[in-house]
Amino acid sequence: AREPRDRLRVAIQKSGRLGDPARDLLSAVGLTWRESRDRLFCFGEGLPIDLLLVRDDDIPGLLTEGVADFGILGRNVLAETGLDGTAPGLEEVRQLGFGPCRLAIGVPEGWDYEGPAQLEGLRIATSYPAITQDWLRRHGVDARTVTLSGSVEIAPSLGQADVVCDLVSSGGTLRANSLKPVETLLESEAVLAAPPGRPEGVRGELADLLLRRLDGVRRVAD
Ligand code: ATP
Ligand code: ZN
Numbered sequence: 386a387r388e389p390r391d392r393l394r395v396a397i398q399k400s401g402r403l404g405d406p407a408r409d410l411l412s413a414v415g416l417t418w419r420e421s422r423d424r425l426f427c428f429g430e431g432l433p434i435d436l437l438l439v440r441d442d443d444i445p446g447l448l449t450e451g452v453a454d455f456g457i458l459g460r461n462v463l464a465e466t467g468l469d470g471t472a473p474g475l476e477e478v479r480q481l482g483f484g485p486c487r488l489a490i491g492v493p494e495g496w497d498y499e500g501p502a503q504l505e506g507l508r509i510a511t512s513y514p515a516i517t518q519d520w521l522r523r524h525g526v527d528a529r530t531v532t533l534s535g536s537v538e539i540a541p542s543l544g545q546a547d548v549v550c551d552l553v554s555s556g557g558t559l560r561a562n563s564l565k566p567v568e569t570l571l572e573s574e575a576v577l578a579a580p581p582g583r584p585e586g587v588r589g590e591l592a593d594l595l596l597r598r599l600d601g602v603r604r605v606a607d
Pocket of ligand 1: 399401402403439441458461462485486553554573574575
């Protein structure tokens, strides 16, 4: 049986785009940790709220397994792992306002794009096959996804795929690969995610406290 915990755990990205803003947000609500930036685990000092520094891809699993109580990750990752069955049922508790981007279909610049039907039978390179297939199904389009964990935009020029479905912020990466965005599948930003329900006992009280404080700083920031 799992040890009952009396400390709250928040999983955030160790590095990458969301790591620093997530840490800054938690600092802004008054959390402090014994310095261990290079480690997986940061022990909370003022309040019994610890940090897990991990890859964003691991956060849904940590929440599902009950190893972490909250996670800060992109809505895109939460949506993908919710749809592909690896971490179903997690909840988006708050949207956090940083890390904005969208998941978009990118086609070769020269195409005259007229709608989803044009994607029929094509190969779509993506790191988000479940969201992509869900969107294709809802538009009645049958197309194959080629799942890549990175460098998705280069796939069309390599002949590995016809089009891409990838995260876009400025559009610069698509443009640099002679692609243009034509459909938005998901508007994303960093979110606070959690398993359904409130943690039991003292962790539930800590969770409420953390949410109240987050709402406080978000109101000040807005
Ligand atoms: P990790 O090493 O943790 O697996 P990663 O390479 O998967 O990192 P990052 O590139 O740091 O992830 O992106 C983290 C999140 O930042 C994305 O899932 C997305 O929600 C958000 N994001 C915002 N803008 C962009 C963008 N232009 N490209 C990719 N992700 C973006
Ligand atoms: Zn990742």
